[in-house]
Amino acid sequence: MRTYNLAVIHGDGIGPEVNHQALKALDAASERFGFRLESTEYPLGAQNYLDTGKLIEVGTLERIRRHDAILFGAMGDPRVAPGILERGLILRIRREFRQQVNLRPVRLYPGVPTPIKDLSPDRCDFVVVRENTEGLYVSEGSTVHGGTKNAVALQESVNTARAIADVVDYSFRLAQKRRKKLTLCHKKNVLVHAGELWQTVVDEHSPQYPDVEVDYVHVDAMCQHMPMTPERFDVIVTDNLFGDIISDLGATIQGGLGVAASANLNLDGQAPSMFEPVHGSAPDIAGRGWANPAAAVLSAALCLAALGEGEAALSLERAAASVLAGLPALAGPGMCAHTDELGDLIAQRITQGADADGCSL
Ligand code: NAD
Ligand code: IPM
Ligand code: MN
Numbered sequence: 001m002r003t004y005n006l007a008v009i010h011g012d013g014i015g016p017e018v019n020h021q022a023l024k025a026l027d028a029a030s031e032r033f034g035f036r037l038e039s040t041e042y043p044l045g046a047q048n049y050l051d052t053g054k055l056i057e058v059g060t061l062e063r064i065r066r067h068d069a070i071l072f073g074a075m076g077d078p079r080v081a082p083g084i085l086e087r088g089l090i091l092r093i094r095r096e097f098r099q100q101v102n103l104r105p106v107r108l109y110p111g112v113p114t115p116i117k118d119l120s121p122d123r124c125d126f127v128v129v130r131e132n133t134e135g136l137y138v139s140e141g142s143t144v145h146g147g148t149k150n151a152v153a154l155q156e157s158v159n160t161a162r163a164i165a166d167v168v169d170y171s172f173r174l175a176q177k178r179r180k181k182l183t184l185c186h187k188k189n190v191l192v193h194a195g196e197l198w199q200t201v202v203d204e205h206s207p208q209y210p211d212v213e214v215d216y217v218h219v220d221a222m223c224q225h226m227p228m229t230p231e232r233f234d235v236i237v238t239d240n241l242f243g244d245i246i247s248d249l250g251a252t253i254q255g256g257l258g259v260a261a262s263a264n265l266n267l268d269g270q271a272p273s274m275f276e277p278v279h280g281s282a283p284d285i286a287g288r289g290w291a292n293p294a295a296a297v298l299s300a301a302l303c304l305a306a307l308g309e310g311e312a313a314l315s316l317e318r319a320a321a322s323v324l325a326g327l328p329a330l331a332g333p334g335m336c337a338h339t340d341e342l343g344d345l346i347a348q349r350i351t352q353g354a355d356a357d358g359c360s361l
């Protein structure tokens with residue numbers, strides 16, 4: 001029987017709450033589609049850090065490396081200074097495992113409430129491809145002191161032609177399989193060095209993909225175009241920070257952070273890819289059962305697709321979309337069901353085979 005070894009990192013806040021629903025969905029799919037999932041939990045995150053003073057041991061990273069994929073919840077805790085868990089765990093894993101592509105689909109599923117007036121699902125189906133290991137995220141930065149009033153904080157952006165080329169090439173190939181349109185998103189009118197390098201790499205790759213139309217949009221203008229005319233976009237390729245920001249905007253358009261999934265893809269086969277919701281640990285709603293598990297389930301669907309279980313992936317996507325269609329998109333006091341109940345409903349629909357429009361994994 002086909003067997004996959006998953007590393008499971010629940011993390012903090014709502015991370016464990018939503019990740020458990022993703023695991024239920026995966027279990028239901030494995031039974032229905034005839035494969036086996038073996039999962040190993042790695043208790044990393046705020047509590048482990050507070051208890052041991054350690055983020056992750058090299059040996060643990062090496063054990064995680066041997067898995068077929070990583071299912072990740074979320075990281076971040078008010079008891080720990082900002083950046084420690086985020087940089088020391090999430091960003092460390094993305095970088096150590098060379099997960100160069102961060103794929104973030106923005107799809108409005110039928111029946112899901114969106115704050116964008118008159119937006120219909122047929123107009124909103126694009127993908128943000130975010131460079132995942134460089135840019136401003138690499139720099140530790142430095143503060144030149146001279147008293148607080150005179151302090152200067154430096155934070156450099158690292159952009160290598162090699163990493164950009166890998167991500168751009170991936171994006172062209174993805175566009176070829178989709179609607180054949182690639183948009184570079186940057187800020188080359190101001191960040192001239194990095195912007196020029198990104199544009200040059202795109203221009204150099206373009207002749208190899210003559211069927212793909214290429215476009216450029218500044219990141220500030222992107223924030224207007226994405227909600228107003230999402231149909232303009234198919235694959236958007238962008239750097240690490242811009243990708244982080246516009247993907248939360250994308251999440252809003254598609255119905256909220258509770259709906260937005262992501263895949264951190266290793267392209268060289270030397271380490272596992274990692275699948276996680278776009279959202280964070282949401283300490284404001286943790287422990288209440290308000291978290292929407294759809295983003296985690298849709299991330300698990302991306303995991304199955306990457307493992308080659310296409311039919312099973314589609315069943316997770318359909319089940320999540322069909323449950324979403326009946327719900328307010330973001331959790332909160334008005335939410336009509338507990339996270340666990342929604343997870344049960346999604347798993348049930350995977351077992352039964354739910355129909356939902358607009359799914360295409
Ligand atoms: P967040 O994504 O955790 O939450 C933003 C808002 O969206 C909150 O109001 C939250 O309640 C809501 N929300 C998020 N996910 C939801 C869901 N599934 N269902 C319903 N509502 C949901 O962002 P934040 O508040 O800026 O960050 C909280 C912590 O998470 C910080 O420590 C941050 O660094 C971290 N973070 C981690 C990741 C990650 O693990 N990949 C991503 C983003 C933020
Ligand atoms: C995300 C998060 C992370 C990022 C943080 C928590 C390091 O915001 O996955 O979008 O900036 O990439
Ligand atoms: Mn983010």
